[in-house]
Amino acid sequence: MVKITVGVVGAMGAVGTRMIKCIEESKLEVLDFVPLDVKENAGKSVSFRGTDVTVLAAEKGSFKGIDIALFSAGGEASAVLAPIAAEEGCTVIDNSSQWRMTQGVPLVVPEVNSHAAKAHKGIIANPNCSTIQMLVALKPLHDLFRIRRIVVSTYQAVSGTGLRAIKELEDQTRQFVRGEKLTHSVYPHQILFNCIPHIDVFMDNGFTKEEMKMVNETRKILEDDEILVCPTAVRVPVFRGHSESINIETEKPMPSAEEIKDILAKAPGVAVSDDRENDVYPMPVDCRDRGETFVGRIRRDPTVKNGLSLWVVSDNLMKGAAYNATQIAELLCEKGWIRGEKRQI
Amino acid sequence: MVKITVGVVGAMGAVGTRMIKCIEESKLEVLDFVPLDVKENAGKSVSFRGTDVTVLAAEKGSFKGIDIALFSAGGEASAVLAPIAAEEGCTVIDNSSQWRMTQGVPLVVPEVNSHAAKAHKGIIANPNCSTIQMLVALKPLHDLFRIRRIVVSTYQAVSGTGLRAIKELEDQTRQFVRGEKLTHSVYPHQILFNCIPHIDVFMDNGFTKEEMKMVNETRKILEDDEILVCPTAVRVPVFRGHSESINIETEKPMPSAEEIKDILAKAPGVAVSDDRENDVYPMPVDCRDRGETFVGRIRRDPTVKNGLSLWVVSDNLMKGAAYNATQIAELLCEKGWIRGEKRQI
Numbered sequence: 001m002v003k004i005t006v007g008v009v010g011a012m013g014a015v016g017t018r019m020i021k022c023i024e025e026s027k028l029e030v031l032d033f034v035p036l037d038v039k040e041n042a043g044k045s046v047s048f049r050g051t052d053v054t055v056l057a058a059e060k061g062s063f064k065g066i067d068i069a070l071f072s073a074g075g076e077a078s079a080v081l082a083p084i085a086a087e088e089g090c091t092v093i094d095n096s097s098q099w100r101m102t103q104g105v106p107l108v109v110p111e112v113n114s115h116a117a118k119a120h121k122g123i124i125a126n127p128n129c130s131t132i133q134m135l136v137a138l139k140p141l142h143d144l145f146r147i148r149r150i151v152v153s154t155y156q157a158v159s160g161t162g163l164r165a166i167k168e169l170e171d172q173t174r175q176f177v178r179g180e181k182l183t184h185s186v187y188p189h190q191i192l193f194n195c196i197p198h199i200d201v202f203m204d205n206g207f208t209k210e211e212m213k214m215v216n217e218t219r220k221i222l223e224d225d226e227i228l229v230c231p232t233a234v235r236v237p238v239f240r241g242h243s244e245s246i247n248i249e250t251e252k253p254m255p256s257a258e259e260i261k262d263i264l265a266k267a268p269g270v271a272v273s274d275d276r277e278n279d280v281y282p283m284p285v286d287c288r289d290r291g292e293t294f295v296g297r298i299r300r301d302p303t304v305k306n307g308l309s310l311w312v313v314s315d316n317l318m319k320g321a322a323y324n325a326t327q328i329a330e331l332l333c334e335k336g337w338i339r340g341e342k343r344q345i
Numbered sequence: 346m347v348k349i350t351v352g353v354v355g356a357m358g359a360v361g362t363r364m365i366k367c368i369e370e371s372k373l374e375v376l377d378f379v380p381l382d383v384k385e386n387a388g389k390s391v392s393f394r395g396t397d398v399t400v401l402a403a404e405k406g407s408f409k410g411i412d413i414a415l416f417s418a419g420g421e422a423s424a425v426l427a428p429i430a431a432e433e434g435c436t437v438i439d440n441s442s443q444w445r446m447t448q449g450v451p452l453v454v455p456e457v458n459s460h461a462a463k464a465h466k467g468i469i470a471n472p473n474c475s476t477i478q479m480l481v482a483l484k485p486l487h488d489l490f491r492i493r494r495i496v497v498s499t500y501q502a503v504s505g506t507g508l509r510a511i512k513e514l515e516d517q518t519r520q521f522v523r524g525e526k527l528t529h530s531v532y533p534h535q536i537l538f539n540c541i542p543h544i545d546v547f548m549d550n551g552f553t554k555e556e557m558k559m560v561n562e563t564r565k566i567l568e569d570d571e572i573l574v575c576p577t578a579v580r581v582p583v584f585r586g587h588s589e590s591i592n593i594e595t596e597k598p599m600p601s602a603e604e605i606k607d608i609l610a611k612a613p614g615v616a617v618s619d620d621r622e623n624d625v626y627p628m629p630v631d632c633r634d635r636g637e638t639f640v641g642r643i644r645r646d647p648t649v650k651n652g653l654s655l656w657v658v659s660d661n662l663m664k665g666a667a668y669n670a671t672q673i674a675e676l677l678c679e680k681g682w683i684r685g686e687k688r689q690i
Contacts, residue, residue, distance in 0.1 A: 149648050153498035153590035155540045155581065177522045188624040195500045195581060195588045195629055197642050197656045202621040206602055206644025228648035232590040232656065236500065236540060237582050243540045245498035245577040245590075257551055276547040279533040284540055297542050299551030303494050303573035311542045311577065 001333045003029040007066040007090070009058045009081065010073035011035035011046050014163045015095055018322035019070045024049055026326050028333060034066055037073075063088040067338055070325045071095055086122025091332060091339050093124050093325045100125040100217060107220050110327040111269040112139045116221075117328060118337050124328055127221060128213040129320025130154050130233065130242055135221055136293040136319065137312045138248065140267040141260070142222060145250035145306065149228040152214065155236045155243035156199060157284060158191060160316045165191075166239060192237050199233040208233055241284030242316040250306040257298050260308065264295050269319070274298050282313035290315055291323040346678050348374040352411040352435070354403045354426065355418035356380035356391055359508045360440055363667035364415045369394055371671050373678060379411055382418075408433040412683055415670045416440060431467025436677060436684050438469050438670045445470040445562060452565050455672040456614040457484045461566075462673060463682050469673055472566060473558040474665025475499050475578065475587055480566055481638040481664065482657045483593065485612040486605070487567060490595035490651065494573040497559065500581045500588035501544060502629060503536060505661045510536075511584060532580065541580040553578055586629030587661045595651040602643050605653065609640050614664070619643050627658035635660055636668040 010016040036058035045052040063085035072095040082092045099105045106116040158165040172192035200209035211231040265272045274296035282294035293314040301307030355361040381403035390397040408430035420443040427437045444450045451461040503510040517537035545554035556576040610617045619641035627639035638659040646652030
């Protein structure tokens with residue numbers, strides 16, 4: 001595999017920290033590692049493969065010599081910096097929502113549409129966390145039975161919002177035990193012992209932006225403008241791991257739940273966790289630091305012609321963000337889809 | 346209204362305690378109040394309208410002179426004691442699942458099917474908590490547009506399991522703050538910061554018994570064997586208040602979301618809580634001790650012909666149990682549907 005210099009933008013954040021860990025554990029042949037962050041964090045250090053590396057400011061000029069940069073710096077920073085990085089010869093794998101729906105920017109889940117990455121022009125987008133795990137679980141079924149409609153309700157962890165939200169849930173937990181009034185600033189309401197059916201801003205159609213990401217990104221990734229998605233996105237008091245209750249209807253008849261389990265067990269990136277007799281099903285507490293998408297509660301839905309219900313859990317910081325981005329970097333290196341002189345085709 | 350002697354069976358439990366409070370705050374004209382519980386709790390006392398009342402053992406002979414007894418003592422106790430109580434002239438309103446599907450036993454949500462209570466023969470069943478709040482929200486839409494299919498995912502509070510589960514979540518919260526290992530005995534897994542897609546036992550069809558209650562009780566209460574329900578029931582780390590993400594398809598075309606809000610705002614027992622601009626939607630933390638079913642996130646679902654999505658929250662110990670049972674008692678007294686000499690029709 002081609003040796004590369006790899007950067008992480010937003011290296012001090014919740015996802016950035018996971019990205020560094022994923023790169024350490026990946027198959028990437030790293031010549032040099034460059035952590036970048038906002039100016040305020042420049043000069044601090046992060047550990048990479050046992051060595052302390054100084055964090056640099058992410059700005060014009062920072063990206064020269066970096067082959068691939070994993071971005072997790074938020075949409076605004078990405079809007080400015082990703083084109084600069086691409087201009088400086090770097091391939092950006094961006095975790096924000098900034099570029100996902102831009103024409104010409106591939107939106108990639110390696111298990112689902114790795115072929116799309118080839119056509120990149122310097123920026124590849126990492127999809128929304130909820131969308132990634134849903135599509136890893138559903139792609140094998142879409143290929144065989146063609147999914148026409150998805151009704152999905154999410155149970156999303158606070159780490160999807162970032163380090164401040166993790167701290168808010170921790171703080172509220174301590175306040176509760178001390179009998180103090182619970183305070184909040186990240187979420188509009190208390191999240192401890194609560195469910196908040198509101199992620200990202202509301203759109204005119206009554207859905208939230210988070211929900212519309214699941215609609216639009218699914219269509220782009222599956223290259224199927226006819227697939228219908230009706231999502232409800234909910235924040236729950238969980239630190240790590242998004243859960244999804246998914247109901248699908250397919251065009252072609254589906255086999256029994258047992259046969260579908262076998263299909264999913266062989267699918268890339270999927271771990272079937274479905275043993276009712278032993279209380280085994282996917283749960284957030286079991287998915288931490290894992291790259292797989294866990295699928296369980298697999299059962300035929302008798303209320304519609306070709307229906308199926310399932311329960312899907314994955315670590316939102318891993319497959320939903322850092323691990324998926326790292327897999328894209330590995331894909332680019334394996335296939336030689338790097339820019340400049342390292343490009344193989 | 347007819348004056349009655351009212352009993353509560355399971356008076357020391359999570360729901361029993363709420364039943365006493367609901368009776369205190371109800372329109373019932375209480376001649377005498379009789380708290381009953383297991384033998385171990387006999388001799389203890391509970392407070393009723395400012396007076397300490399001694400708890401008696403619930404057994405053969407206990408029910409003579411009691412006009413209406415609210416039972417929340419679990420299915421096994423109810424299987425034995427409810428027929429004895431009925432035999433002794435008492436009308437039982439039972440919160441367990443024991444009698445719900447028995448032919449001849451009315452299954453009643455007063456806002457939905459109060460007429461069904463009239464035909465009782467001594468036992469009336471209180472439906473499953475998740476079913477009650479779903480049907481309070483959906484009945485007005487079923488009447489106008491005829492619901493054909495419901496896909497529902499629940500976010501259920503631990504108080505639905507009882508006092509031991511409330512303590513388990515409290516204990517795990519303290520253990521977390523102290524940095525200790527989390528212990529569990531009520532649930533098969535940790536519930537703090539987790540989601541468990543498993544409530545009651547698994548059935549052969551892959552659904553849980555809790556999920557099948559939502560299927561079967563909906564049909565019985567709506568007196569419509571053709572209505573289709575596909576549920577996923579999930580326990581979340583919330584003390585009080587079940588939430589439900591509901592998607593429906595109707596036979597007749599539905600109007601705009603705004604018009605549906607107006608319809609629901611006028612419906613009995615429903616409180617519309619849906620003001621996106623001010624981050625207002627139903628949440629567990631806001632429903633505590635309230636009898637209403639809160640409905641929000643009301644939006645047309647564009648992925649199916651006549652589709653609608655909504656988010657429904659209610660206090661599972663109140664409308665889901667104690668308050669609904671008390672409303673049934675009020676209904677019996679108002680209508681004179683009491684047994685024996687107090688019967689008016």
